[in-house]
Amino acid sequence: MCGNIEGRRSFFTKEEKIEILQDYKEKLEQETKGVDEAIKELKKNN
Numbered sequence: 219m220c221g222n223i224e225g226r227r228s229f230f231t232k233e234e235k236i237e238i239l240q241d242y243k244e245k246l247e248q249e250t251k252g253v254d255e256a257i258k259e260l261k262k263n264n
Contacts, residue, residue, distance in 0.1 A: 230238065
């Protein structure tokens with residue numbers, strides 16, 4: 219058997235790594251926005 223079990227690639231170019239990290243950062247920022255909104259809503263309802 220060659221490669222990893224899930225069929226995903228193990229090695230990426232520098233450009234691909236940058237793109238993956240930028241996408242991940244954007245998702246984290248969106249998640250943070252959602253958490254902030256949830257906190258605001260909870261505080262408003264108290």
